[in-house]
Amino acid sequence: xxxxxxxxxxxxxxxxxxxxxxxxxxxxxxGATLAGGLTLASGAVLPALAExxxxxxxxxxxxxxxxxxxxxxxxxxxxxxRSPFEKSVRIPHPAGSTASPDTFGKMFHIASPxxxxxxxxxxxxxxxxxxxxxxxxxxxxxxxxxxxxHGVVDRPLTWTLADLKRxxxxxxxxxxxxxGNRHGPQNKNVQESHGMTSCAEWTGVLLSTLIKExxxxxxxxxxxxxxxxxxxxxxxxxxAKAMDxxxxxxGMNGEAVRPQNGYPLRIVVPGFEGIFSTKYLRRIKIVDRxxxxxxxxxxxxxxxxxxxxxxxIGPKSIITRPSGSQTLAGPxxxxxxxxxxxxxxxxxxxxxxxxxxxxxxxxELKSAxxxxxxxxxxxxxxxxxxxxxxxxxxxxxxxxxQPTLEQVAKYWNKPYVKGYTMPGLNNSVMxxxxxQDGRITNGLL
Amino acid sequence: MVSFRxxxxxxxxxxxxxxxxxxxxxxxxxxxxxxxxxxxxxxxxELPVGRGTVKDGEALFEEKGCVFCHGEQGAGGSAPAxxxxxxxxxxxxxxxRILPVRAPFATTVWDYIYRAMPLGIExxxxxxxxxxxxxxxxxxxKVIPESLVLDxxxxxxxxxxxxKNYADLPDWKPKTPRLKGYPY
Numbered sequence: 001x002x003x004x005x006x007x008x009x010x011x012x013x014x015x016x017x018x019x020x021x022x023x024x025x026x027x028x029x030x031g032a033t034l035a036g037g038l039t040l041a042s043g044a045v046l047p048a049l050a051e052x053x054x055x056x057x058x059x060x061x062x063x064x065x066x067x068x069x070x071x072x073x074x075x076x077x078x079x080x081x082r083s084p085f086e087k088s089v090r091i092p093h094p095a096g097s098t099a100s101p102d103t104f105g106k107m108f109h110i111a112s113p114x115x116x117x118x119x120x121x122x123x124x125x126x127x128x129x130x131x132x133x134x135x136x137x138x139x140x141x142x143x144x145x146x147x148x149x150h151g152v153v154d155r156p157l158t159w160t161l162a163d164l165k166r167x168x169x170x171x172x173x174x175x176x177x178x179x180g181n182r183h184g185p186q187n188k189n190v191q192e193s194h195g196m197t198s199c200a201e202w203t204g205v206l207l208s209t210l211i212k213e214x215x216x217x218x219x220x221x222x223x224x225x226x227x228x229x230x231x232x233x234x235x236x237x238x239x240a241k242a243m244d245x246x247x248x249x250x251g252m253n254g255e256a257v258r259p260q261n262g263y264p265l266r267i268v269v270p271g272f273e274g275i276f277s278t279k280y281l282r283r284i285k286i287v288d289r290x291x292x293x294x295x296x297x298x299x300x301x302x303x304x305x306x307x308x309x310x311x312x313i314g315p316k317s318i319i320t321r322p323s324g325s326q327t328l329a330g331p332x333x334x335x336x337x338x339x340x341x342x343x344x345x346x347x348x349x350x351x352x353x354x355x356x357x358x359x360x361x362x363x364e365l366k367s368a369x370x371x372x373x374x375x376x377x378x379x380x381x382x383x384x385x386x387x388x389x390x391x392x393x394x395x396x397x398x399x400x401x402q403p404t405l406e407q408v409a410k411y412w413n414k415p416y417v418k419g420y421t422m423p424g425l426n427n428s429v430m431x432x433x434x435x436q437d438g439r440i441t442n443g444l445l
Numbered sequence: 446m447v448s449f450r451x452x453x454x455x456x457x458x459x460x461x462x463x464x465x466x467x468x469x470x471x472x473x474x475x476x477x478x479x480x481x482x483x484x485x486x487x488x489x490x491e492l493p494v495g496r497g498t499v500k501d502g503e504a505l506f507e508e509k510g511c512v513f514c515h516g517e518q519g520a521g522g523s524a525p526a527x528x529x530x531x532x533x534x535x536x537x538x539x540x541x542r543i544l545p546v547r548a549p550f551a552t553t554v555w556d557y558i559y560r561a562m563p564l565g566i567e568x569x570x571x572x573x574x575x576x577x578x579x580x581x582x583x584x585x586x587k588v589i590p591e592s593l594v595l596d597x598x599x600x601x602x603x604x605x606x607x608x609k610n611y612a613d614l615p616d617w618k619p620k621t622p623r624l625k626g627y628p629y
Contacts, residue, residue, distance in 0.1 A: 148473050148477070148478075150478055150481075156472065156473035156478060157470040157472060158470060158471055158472075158473045158477070159469065159470040159471075163469050163470050166469050209467075212465075212466065213466045215466075224484050226484065230561065230564075230565075230568075232483070232560045234484060238614075238617040240617055240618060241617055241619075244619045283481055283482075285482065287484075287486060289487065290613070291484060291486050292486075292487055292548070292552075292553050293484060293553065293556060293557075294544075294553065294557040294560075296553075297547070297553050297557075299614070300547065300611050301611065302610075302611060302612060304612040305627075306612065307612040307613065307615065308614075308624040308627075309623060309624060311617070311623060312617070312623040313623075314623060314629055315629070343623065344620075344621075344623065345620055397620070398620055399628075400623070401628055401629055403628075403629040408629060411627070411629070
């Protein structure tokens with residue numbers, strides 16, 4: 001925050017061909033004719049000028065540039081980077097656990113800075129990463145990589161990446177979420193509590209298209225997807241899911257899927273726990289029974305309730321701003337904003353409470369909610385300067401509602417006490433406590 | 446490579462929308478599949494030929510370095526325990542998440558070791574070695590007697606202590622709540 005912009009030796013502001021107005025007021029009077037000329041100068045100047053019609057005390061006036069100029073570089077030309085002022089980074093998950101990479105270069109779970117994002121799409125560089133266990137990433141040459149589908153099909157087929165790109169493609173927004181995305185009273189901020197989910201635009205071929213190419217036999221009930229990492233993670237999934245909406249993706253947010261996210265090919269299993277979305281996809285086997293591979297054994301539970309709740313993800317929402325570890329500047333207007341998603345489909349509505357859950361207001365959804373995708377919500381709020389707590393809850397298209405932890409305990413006839421953990425992936429309401437001095441902390445028991 | 450299927454010819458004549466397939470990709474050969482397919486189902490159909498004894502497995506558990514991470518007899522190491530503290534007298538769900546004990550099929554144990562261990566040099570075990578190590582780990586957990594030799598025939602027949610005492614996954618359908626009757 002406090003760091004200075006990097007001043008590069010020998011940088012000179014480009015000579016401006018037009019005369020820059022002395023004050024902003026003057027600029028706004030003559031702005032229309034000057035704007036075109038101003039774009040020739042650095043972009044660093046323009047936003048400051050455009051931001052309002054009055055002079056800030058901090059703003060430099062006169063004919064001098066307010067900020068040092070960034071010298072163009074091959075790096076910035078070829079593959080842009082964010083401003084050095086932007087500092088949000090991923091962190092180990094759970095917070096305080098082994099940092100990635102470890103001394104051997106292995107990767108563990110890393111959480112996305114979900115509190116820093118705008119809109120709905122997680123930048124690929126900041127997408128959360130989960131590994132079946134600590135693992136290396138395979139460096140796969142896409143020219144040599146193939147995908148094979150076999151098993152109870154009429155004909156097993158193998159495709160190169162170039163082959164796959166010839167099929168009709170789809171691009172869809174989908175969230176992924178790790179089953180370890182469980183918020184608790186120990187989490188200081190929203191990255192620690194909710195950072196193991198992200199949302200990207202995935203591009204690829206529908207798995208159903210590829211399976212139809214092989215010819216599905218009627219005895220097919222499940223499919224097993226296998227990756228090329230060292231553990232060759234494999235999970236059994238229902239064939240109904242494969243024929244519905246599973247994506248074999250080579251694209252992520254407009255470019256190739258990133259290595260940490262499964263380059264060059266992965267499946268995206270919308271709405272299921274993250275582990276099902278096999279990375280580094282190389283083989284899919286269509287089978288007539290549950291295959292009980294290692295990942296399936298990991299999902300083994302004693303009761304049908306646990307089995308169901310550790311599969312498709314429930315409706316969930318979280319206020320990302322204002323949230324834990326942030327401080328409100330003082331009473332006045334704030335836009336409360338956050339994300340909502342569900343494994344059951346599109347989000348239908350989000351509600352926000354600013355009085356500790358006593359009353360709820362319908363939030364605005366910032367875009368048309370997509371199925372199994374994050375949607376950004378917001379709610380205008382005038383903080384009166386009194387201590388309170390804020391929280392959000394959502395409902396999805398099939399009518400599932402996001403519960404409070406207390407409601408879940410009640411449903412299962414369990415005492416609602418400190419440390420109560422709900423069955424399945426935790427999709428309960430997360431309250432943020434706001435103190436009189438504006439400081440925001442975790443509002444859980 | 447061009448597909449040899451007749452459908453590809455049909456595709457040239459019909460519009461792609463009406464065609465049954467796109468004719469993209471090549472048929473995978475049986476030899477390729479044999480090499481690629483390491484998914485071992487509960488019936489063990491995919492298991493390769495080979496055999497292994499508990500005694501061989503005990504030696505291999507040392508030789509292959511398993512003991513460094515998993516500890517003596519698979520207990521007390523830095524990696525997950527492979528030997529349950531509680532014996533067969535304890536109820537299965539109280540014996541811990543120990544693969545050679547809790548797995549519903551012995552094939553799951555074999556499949557995992559073959560594809561994913563030893564950590565760092567995965568995929569270096571032979572079929573014989575995997576049969577032997579699987580036998581050893583099942584033996585230290587009192588799942589099989591010391592005399593049982595594991596191979597393609599005997600491995601899928603091993604009766605795992607969990608039996609059918611675990612929940613099946615729900616019959617998943619699109620656009621349905623995750624658990625019937627559960628409002629959340």
